[in-house]
Amino acid sequence: MKKRNKFKHGVYLLAALAMLLYALPKLSFQNGPGWVLGFGVVWCVFAFLVIASHLHFIIGVDEEKQKRLESVRKHKLEQWQGKWNEESRVAER
Known part of the structure; x- marks a missing residue:
């Protein structure tokens, strides 16, 4: 890409x-x-x-800046997935 x-x-x-x-x-x-x-x-x-x-x-x-932004995006995605998984567990109970 x-x-x-x-x-x-x-x-x-x-x-x-x-x-x-x-x-x-x-x-x-x-x-x-x-x-x-x-x-x-x-x-x-x-x-x-x-x-x-x-x-x-x-x-x-700006390759270094791009790498930092990509790591922030990954971290936010992991946080969002964690919250979503937690909410789905609470809904199952």
Whole structure:
């Protein structure tokens, strides 16, 4: 499952890079500051954010955090199952 997720994020990363590389040469700085330039700059900033988020996931910066969250989930599931088993025993009596 993890390799599939990384592959998916890699594809999205390449798509965002391709869109950015396609759009950058079409940005016009000759007319001075204006709405068109502002839109282009904001669009590029969002594209860079998308690229950075996918790189962050692919590199696996938060693997330790993910492991801790998974252990907390398992612990909560065990607690929930224990309560459920206890309630079913009480109901049987």
